[in-house]
Amino acid sequence: MTDFSKTRAMFEMPEGMIYLNGNSLGPMPKSAPAKIADFMNNEWATELIRGWNTKGWFMQTNTLGDRIGKLVGAEPDSIVVGDTLSIKVFQAVAACLALRPDRKVILSDNGNFPTDLYMVEGLVKLKDAGYALRTPDPQDVMDQITDEVACVMLTEVDYRTGRKHDMKAIIEKAHAHGALVVWDLAHSAGALPVDLSGDGADFACGCTYKFFNGGPGAPAFIYVAPRLIGDVEPALSGWYGHAAPFAFDVNYRPMPEKIDRMRIGTPSIASFAILEAALDAWEDVDMNDLRAKSIALQELFIKEVEARCPGVTLAGPRDMNARGSHVAFEFENGFPVMQALIDQKVIGDFRAPNIMRFGITPLFIDEDDILRAVDILEGILKNETWKEPRFQVRGAVT
Amino acid sequence: MTDFSKTRAMFEMPEGMIYLNGNSLGPMPKSAPAKIADFMNNEWATELIRGWNTKGWFMQTNTLGDRIGKLVGAEPDSIVVGDTLSIKVFQAVAACLALRPDRKVILSDNGNFPTDLYMVEGLVKLKDAGYALRTPDPQDVMDQITDEVACVMLTEVDYRTGRKHDMKAIIEKAHAHGALVVWDLAHSAGALPVDLSGDGADFACGCTYKFFNGGPGAPAFIYVAPRLIGDVEPALSGWYGHAAPFAFDVNYRPMPEKIDRMRIGTPSIASFAILEAALDAWEDVDMNDLRAKSIALQELFIKEVEARCPGVTLAGPRDMNARGSHVAFEFENGFPVMQALIDQKVIGDFRAPNIMRFGITPLFIDEDDILRAVDILEGILKNETWKEPRFQVRGAVT
Numbered sequence: 001m002t003d004f005s006k007t008r009a010m011f012e013m014p015e016g017m018i019y020l021n022g023n024s025l026g027p028m029p030k031s032a033p034a035k036i037a038d039f040m041n042n043e044w045a046t047e048l049i050r051g052w053n054t055k056g057w058f059m060q061t062n063t064l065g066d067r068i069g070k071l072v073g074a075e076p077d078s079i080v081v082g083d084t085l086s087i088k089v090f091q092a093v094a095a096c097l098a099l100r101p102d103r104k105v106i107l108s109d110n111g112n113f114p115t116d117l118y119m120v121e122g123l124v125k126l127k128d129a130g131y132a133l134r135t136p137d138p139q140d141v142m143d144q145i146t147d148e149v150a151c152v153m154l155t156e157v158d159y160r161t162g163r164k165h166d167m168k169a170i171i172e173k174a175h176a177h178g179a180l181v182v183w184d185l186a187h188s189a190g191a192l193p194v195d196l197s198g199d200g201a202d203f204a205c206g207c208t209y210k211f212f213n214g215g216p217g218a219p220a221f222i223y224v225a226p227r228l229i230g231d232v233e234p235a236l237s238g239w240y241g242h243a244a245p246f247a248f249d250v251n252y253r254p255m256p257e258k259i260d261r262m263r264i265g266t267p268s269i270a271s272f273a274i275l276e277a278a279l280d281a282w283e284d285v286d287m288n289d290l291r292a293k294s295i296a297l298q299e300l301f302i303k304e305v306e307a308r309c310p311g312v313t314l315a316g317p318r319d320m321n322a323r324g325s326h327v328a329f330e331f332e333n334g335f336p337v338m339q340a341l342i343d344q345k346v347i348g349d350f351r352a353p354n355i356m357r358f359g360i361t362p363l364f365i366d367e368d369d370i371l372r373a374v375d376i377l378e379g380i381l382k383n384e385t386w387k388e389p390r391f392q393v394r395g396a397v398t
Numbered sequence: 399m400t401d402f403s404k405t406r407a408m409f410e411m412p413e414g415m416i417y418l419n420g421n422s423l424g425p426m427p428k429s430a431p432a433k434i435a436d437f438m439n440n441e442w443a444t445e446l447i448r449g450w451n452t453k454g455w456f457m458q459t460n461t462l463g464d465r466i467g468k469l470v471g472a473e474p475d476s477i478v479v480g481d482t483l484s485i486k487v488f489q490a491v492a493a494c495l496a497l498r499p500d501r502k503v504i505l506s507d508n509g510n511f512p513t514d515l516y517m518v519e520g521l522v523k524l525k526d527a528g529y530a531l532r533t534p535d536p537q538d539v540m541d542q543i544t545d546e547v548a549c550v551m552l553t554e555v556d557y558r559t560g561r562k563h564d565m566k567a568i569i570e571k572a573h574a575h576g577a578l579v580v581w582d583l584a585h586s587a588g589a590l591p592v593d594l595s596g597d598g599a600d601f602a603c604g605c606t607y608k609f610f611n612g613g614p615g616a617p618a619f620i621y622v623a624p625r626l627i628g629d630v631e632p633a634l635s636g637w638y639g640h641a642a643p644f645a646f647d648v649n650y651r652p653m654p655e656k657i658d659r660m661r662i663g664t665p666s667i668a669s670f671a672i673l674e675a676a677l678d679a680w681e682d683v684d685m686n687d688l689r690a691k692s693i694a695l696q697e698l699f700i701k702e703v704e705a706r707c708p709g710v711t712l713a714g715p716r717d718m719n720a721r722g723s724h725v726a727f728e729f730e731n732g733f734p735v736m737q738a739l740i741d742q743k744v745i746g747d748f749r750a751p752n753i754m755r756f757g758i759t760p761l762f763i764d765e766d767d768i769l770r771a772v773d774i775l776e777g778i779l780k781n782e783t784w785k786e787p788r789f790q791v792r793g794a795v796t
Contacts, residue, residue: 012443021447028443036434044613045410045426049419057614084663086636110648115637118650122635126524215442216455216667237520238484239513248750250508252516265482269614271666352646
């Protein structure tokens, strides 16, 4: 049984803050400052260029990838970290198109995270060859999987509503039609059990700054099924994925049969040091325990809000089997209400047009946090403090 | 007059080490550990998600870009940092192809850094439309600039020999033929005066882990001439470059008329904190002073090696006007000799097939270092210590 009081103690949290935004940016692991200081003072400063070998920097793309792999049901040697999620999505979809040269359709949905759609838009323009990106409503994706589709590209858990696709069912149908599937795990990895290998996934990518707590802009990761990697032609073919990266050949040859070929350029080793500390917090976490606690907290939160906060309605499915690990409520004045919550140290976020979003992160959130957050929300609504002019100002919201 | 004893004191250097590899990975600025600790403890830990606004994280792509811009002769608001150099090269060349849709030739040279060529290879394959990458010898590039060429893509200073292209002359000829030029400044930025604006550059990119001392895998940067940016269509079209990044539109619209559109995904803010410390060391450096010292040290090094190390011959041009800021020597047994040098704490590197490469970085290297390095090299050659079996072993060389 996972001891969540132990994981909770591993994170730095400002006094009095109820942080329901770990689905956007996780809090700092207490061990991270020592880890990065060690990297600075005992690796970079002392080893300098030799650190690539003596400190194992060069292969951290893979060693960190394997640690993430254990948390998302991936085979060993099937994940590398680096770059940003946008880049990793581009890589994965480009690889699918090359593997299905006779098909011209990329199927996504209009609830996908915008950058995934943007990156594919860019790819389609680059290809100059009649490719089309289709974005039906999420519930219509299954019906639109046909023999025309080269690639189904979906974010498993909707970044706004928390609605969760059925990964296994979509993969099965896609494969039956000869299509490949790319999963964006931004709101799944570290949020709920993911079984890439068991579900027969082809490609997946994710970020490490949300539920994995790797810090702002922490590196992304990409998964390619071992059965596919040998045939994947990297579209972003950088030296770090070359068969002989230190031979300085003039021509590109991808690292044979290895996930290494999805590496592109020289990754930030400082960001890897921090990510290492962040992954340490997951060592003794059982993903089924995490999911059980997430569901309990979400159900408590929904029940209390519905009982005590009139006008605030649940967005997304009520059925926990169809949800990720954040709760979204619709409220006409969601923006100023969220500003008023933040003012009282309840940190969630707002997503246009009217969604108040709260991340449920069992590693450091418990029942007391949920109950206190609802107390504060109830007070804001009762006293209409959200009508204060200072809460109406729109700044950049992340 | 730049005080180089002051800059020298700003860097951590292991006792007794003569570090002639700052062109590969710069040493750690002494102020960097405090800077990253401050980011960890007083930004991420305390501000969490709010740090994107309250600590200015979101615009550090641009504020750091402007600081680099001053060191490479760029206009304000013409550089953003982020991603890797490989990705930035891809972005720049893809932009050129979109700006010159009727032309199919990318002209580079066979001395370009391999990853630049690899990324263009990948781009050409993606485009599926008859594009060709030409890689003549460096000295033949000028002759091959014709009306067929969409994009000339060159690394200004050859990573092996130090040979330097004439940026201004190449840009002039390219423009006369209607071609655009992409400069890779990996071995120029922080190494010698660069005048992007004055030379009429179109695109440029570079990294910050070499002469800028930003740490292993520190972020890259990209420059786009202000006169072009409004017409650039980002091929890697991520949310961070969107006109309204927080509106979560389903369709991509690039940030109007701004370099921001070259941003892609969420960048590592930890790596920015370190880069900030690294750029502080450049505040009082005059690039002409830097160049003068670089030339003096290189000439001293070459003169001493030629006088005292028989069989070791200069690679690349002798004329300092045609050289960057590293010295390369050819020697048949360059590999074991470099291993023997490293063993005696003289850190240079080896580039196949037979090049010993030494970075000349005036910020922290002086005459005494050069003279001691030559003493040690002379001793290794005289005593044939390089013949010891332990120096023959080939590991990963970075």
